[in-house]
Amino acid sequence: MREAKKTPRPLPRPDIYMNTSPFWEAAKQRRLMLQYCKDSNRYQWFPRPVSIYSGKRNLEWREASGKGILYTWTNTLVPWPDHEDRVPYVCALVDLQEGVRMLVNLINCDASKFREGLPVRLAWEKLSDDFNVPVFEPT
Amino acid sequence: MGKRDIAIVGYGETKVELRSGRSSYDLAGEVFEQILDSTGVAKSEIDGICVSETMSETSNPFWPVFMAEMLGLVPTWTQVNGLGGASTIAGIARAASAIRDGLCKIVLVLASDAQSSYPPTEQGVQRWEFQYQTGLRGPIGVFGLFSQRYRLQYGLKDEAHAKLAVTQRNHALMSPNACAKLKTPITEQEYLKSKYVSEPLRMLDSVMVCDGASGVLVTSAENAKRLGMKKMVYPTGYGEITNFNGDKAVSDITETGFSVAGPKALRQAGLAPKDIKLFTPYDDFLIAILIQLEQIGFCGRGEGSNFILNTDMTYKGTLPLDTSGGRISAGQPGLAGGGINLVEAVRQFVWRGRRTSGRERE
Numbered sequence: 356m357r358e359a360k361k362t363p364r365p366l367p368r369p370d371i372y373m374n375t376s377p378f379w380e381a382a383k384q385r386r387l388m389l390q391y392c393k394d395s396n397r398y399q400w401f402p403r404p405v406s407i408y409s410g411k412r413n414l415e416w417r418e419a420s421g422k423g424i425l426y427t428w429t430n431t432l433v434p435w436p437d438h439e440d441r442v443p444y445v446c447a448l449v450d451l452q453e454g455v456r457m458l459v460n461l462i463n464c465d466a467s468k469f470r471e472g473l474p475v476r477l478a479w480e481k482l483s484d485d486f487n488v489p490v491f492e493p494t
Numbered sequence: 495m496g497k498r499d500i501a502i503v504g505y506g507e508t509k510v511e512l513r514s515g516r517s518s519y520d521l522a523g524e525v526f527e528q529i530l531d532s533t534g535v536a537k538s539e540i541d542g543i544c545v546s547e548t549m550s551e552t553s554n555p556f557w558p559v560f561m562a563e564m565l566g567l568v569p570t571w572t573q574v575n576g577l578g579g580a581s582t583i584a585g586i587a588r589a590a591s592a593i594r595d596g597l598c599k600i601v602l603v604l605a606s607d608a609q610s611s612y613p614p615t616e617q618g619v620q621r622w623e624f625q626y627q628t629g630l631r632g633p634i635g636v637f638g639l640f641s642q643r644y645r646l647q648y649g650l651k652d653e654a655h656a657k658l659a660v661t662q663r664n665h666a667l668m669s670p671n672a673c674a675k676l677k678t679p680i681t682e683q684e685y686l687k688s689k690y691v692s693e694p695l696r697m698l699d700s701v702m703v704c705d706g707a708s709g710v711l712v713t714s715a716e717n718a719k720r721l722g723m724k725k726m727v728y729p730t731g732y733g734e735i736t737n738f739n740g741d742k743a744v745s746d747i748t749e750t751g752f753s754v755a756g757p758k759a760l761r762q763a764g765l766a767p768k769d770i771k772l773f774t775p776y777d778d779f780l781i782a783i784l785i786q787l788e789q790i791g792f793c794g795r796g797e798g799s800n801f802i803l804n805t806d807m808t809y810k811g812t813l814p815l816d817t818s819g820g821r822i823s824a825g826q827p828g829l830a831g832g833g834i835n836l837v838e839a840v841r842q843f844v845w846r847g848r849r850t851s852g853r854e855r856e
Contacts, residue, residue: 364627364629365626365627366627367622367623367624367626367627368622368623369623371618371619371622371623372618372619372620372622375623397743398743399743400743401620401623401624402620407740407741407742407743408741426643426747427639427640427642427643427646427747428639428642429630429631429635429638429639429641429642429692429693429694429695430638430690430692430693431629431630431631431635431638431691431692431693432689432690432691432692432693433631433634433689433691433692434629434631435626435629435630435631435632435635438629441629444629446628446629446630446631446635446638446639446692447639448639448643448747450744454743454744455743455744456743456744458624458625458628458630459628460628460629466693471646482627488627488628
């Protein structure tokens, strides 16, 4: 039997456009951190150098509940390069209780049974000893 | 009625080719020569240059300056627009401002890209950390997410997309510049059977990346008269918005910047959707056409499918759509793709909407 093509799934490259190491350090302990704007008392995703609400840098990292609902999804049949092993896989936008929307993979799921507002919860996928990435699954 | 103080006096366009092996500069040179030949304007009269950002040359931070050098231009006003497919039409708006402000008199607005021949530039930023590891399939994945959300909110009739696909393909078949690989007739059934890439997006929902270039020559209406130009198109309305809803963490993704830019352009021109006789939207994906119909105001939210099914959008119809095939069926020359529909609109004006095939028109 011919072996399936094995390509390493790309690892995240932290600290490229700003210091995101607090996020990835917490992820190692399976804790999801979001930036919180202390001026407007609102969360944002993904990490930015300033608050998207106030333009100020009065930001801190806070742990998220990991609870959310499904906003939209796409079942990927033709993969992005280096994801050939995973086909089919689901990319989704998930709305967290904290008021942010994240692009994530959904796991342990059946795409044909998805519906708008499906409750989902945080899970983690270990990509390497250094990287856990946040994924979600139906509750 | 919008202002008529600025005029587009010439246009040029290369064939759209898959892996042409030509550079953005070479493609632009072909457009430049066409414009000089067709307008009779002397090269020395052109004192402004405005180029679109590209996928193939963006790593060169002096791209517009090198372009001037390649074309032998000595501009007093130089501009590069990083607005993707909107860069060409944005170039006309910026050229108009520059001309009104006296910075230059005649502007060459160029879009040229060889994305299928040169390695694309990396867009970077958060994508390395928070996008690539999910495997989202780039723009196709983004539009998969978008299409699914639209379907949840409004419902979408696949036969409306099938009709758009066939309409555009038929237009490309008549266009001498459409990509040869796409010059094959398709049927609505073939669209409906084309394979899913990133559900609910099908292969035939998407563009094919190619090489190509287009451009227009912009000056004041007064200067156009001085130059003895006979054929002029007046850009009378314009709207633009970038990073729409980007100051919110959560918003309705089906509501796009067209809901702001479209009505603004119409207001400025003193026109309503019912006055529009030709529609050349940016069509990186078929659903983008539907969204623009709704959000510019041809129909209400969620009514796009029915509007498409009830409207003849062929070149003979009441609202002809992308009469040179659009990017979907003429090919997508990277970030120069926005020039295809723009130049086709100018061409239709110049030829007064003589709705014959491309070859006869030329």
